[in-house]
Amino acid sequence: xxxxxxxxxxxxxxxxxxxxxxxxxxxxxxxxxxxxxxxxxxxxxxxxxxxxxxxxxxxxxxxxxxxxxxxxxxxxxxxxxxxxxxxxxxxxxxxxxxxxxxxxxxxxxxxxxxxxxxxxxxxxxxxxxxxxxxxxxxxxxxxxxxxxxxxxxxxxxxxxxxxxxxxx
Numbered sequence: 001x002x003x004x005x006x007x008x009x010x011x012x013x014x015x016x017x018x019x020x021x022x023x024x025x026x027x028x029x030x031x032x033x034x035x036x037x038x039x040x041x042x043x044x045x046x047x048x049x050x051x052x053x054x055x056x057x058x059x060x061x062x063x064x065x066x067x068x069x070x071x072x073x074x075x076x077x078x079x080x081x082x083x084x085x086x087x088x089x090x091x092x093x094x095x096x097x098x099x100x101x102x103x104x105x106x107x108x109x110x111x112x113x114x115x116x117x118x119x120x121x122x123x124x125x126x127x128x129x130x131x132x133x134x135x136x137x138x139x140x141x142x143x144x145x146x147x148x149x150x151x152x153x154x155x156x157x158x159x160x161x162x163x164x165x166x167x168x
Contacts, residue, residue: 002144008036008043011151014158015046018167020124021094022154024050025063025084027075027101028109028118029143033150048092053084063087076101076113078129081121089123096124096157100150105137116142120150125161128153 015022024033024047034050037043051062059065065087073079081099089097102118103109116134121127130153134145 004036004039007144007147007151008038008040011155011158012037012040012043012046014155015096016042018095018158018162019045020096020158021046021048023048023088023092023094023097025088025097025099026050026052027054027084027099028104029100029102029146029150030054032143032147033098033100036147036151048094051088059084062091064091074111076103076109076111076117076119078119078121078131081119081129082123082127085121085123094124096122096154098122098150098154100146102142102146104142104146105139107137115139116145118142118146118149120146120153122154122157124157125164126157128157 084099085097103113105115115137120130
């Protein structure tokens with residue numbers, strides 16, 4: 001059984017220990033990251049807020065991203081994930097921002113990315129991206145796997161930032 005607390009607690013504890021904050025932008029996993037992060041008691045110490053950007057209008061309104069800024073950029077790419085992370089980071093501030101975009105399935109997204117494909121981006125003291133492909137089209141399972149990968153990437157970035165600052 002999938003557990004929101006089990007998913008969110010390791011990163012939530014890292015953020016609390018380091019007195020860092022996080023803003024989140026989700027797309028294909030539609031709030032699962034946010035739910036996992038706020039399921040951890042004391043989440044208000046690190047969770048600044050989030051948005052689910054599932055349409056062009058939500059992107060315009062919630063990320064203040066103009067059509068001009070999107071010229072030549074399409075959803076479900078590394079470039080788009082970075083743009084979303086940078087935009088939510090600028091909007092909400094804080095230490096870190098995490099963005100996700102992809103195709104959960106059961107079919108390809110409108111851009112023909114195969115189901116199970118996602119891009120993640122983290123911005124903050126360390127900036128990184130990651131692409132995964134689960135190799136299957138099971139929508140809910142992909143959502144959980146995407147959330148796990150996104151939070152693992154964030155934990156890796158926090159660890160790298162701590163190592164650069166000589167923190168444990």
